[in-house]
Amino acid sequence: MEKLAELGINIPSFIAQVVNFGLLLGLLYLFAYKPILAKLDERSARIKESMERTDQVKEQAQRAEEEFKKKIGEASQQGQLVIERAVKTGDEIRQKAIEEARAEAEAMLSRARTEIRQERDEVVDQLRKEFAELTILAAGKVIDQSLDKKAHQALIDSVLESSTNLRKN
Structure with missing residues (x-):
């Protein structure tokens, strides 16, 4: 002890100072160190929770982006289908219009042929008459007598009919 002196x-x-230091260390441990550690642990937990939420938000954003891309792809496919159907419908309408025009042209041609035949037959009948x-007039002048018009007309009609039948066969 003398050496210490x-x-x-x-x-x-020295003993009083060691005791005071121990008491101060104990009090700081109880009242300062534990609350500071609790606050640090709490902050660490909040940071960890925040990081987890950030990861969840990133995952949700990625899923939403994938779903968005998927929906855009589906919409694009549906749009293509709509366009294809519209083109097909347009082609069908165009084809139907062409067919209707052909049918109408054929009907008009058939009517024109029928009218031409009728007019030709009328002209032939008129020429026969x-x-x-x-x-009859020429025969009457040649013979210089009046012939029965009805009898000669019947004779001429039968000759013309037989000549027409011969020409058709």
Whole structure:
């Protein structure tokens, strides 16, 4: 102890200081260190929770982006289908219009042929009548007598009919 005194260390004061330091360390441990550690642990937990939420938000954003891309792809496919259907419908309408125009043209051509036949038949009948009248008139002048018009007309009609039948066969 004397050696300690030579060094300038007072033992009772040293013991009091060690006891005071121990008490201060105990009090700081109880009142400061534990609350500070609790706050640090709480902050660490909040940071960890925040990081987890950030990861969840990133995952949700990625899923939403994938779903968005998927929906855009589906919409694009549906749009293509709509376009294809519209083109197909347009082609069908165009084809139907062409067919209707052909049918109408054929019907008009058929009507025109029928009208031409009717007009030709009427002209032929009229020519027969005129020919018959001219023949009767000529025969009457040649014979210089009046012939029975009805009898000669019947004779000429039968000759013309037989000549027409011969020409058709």
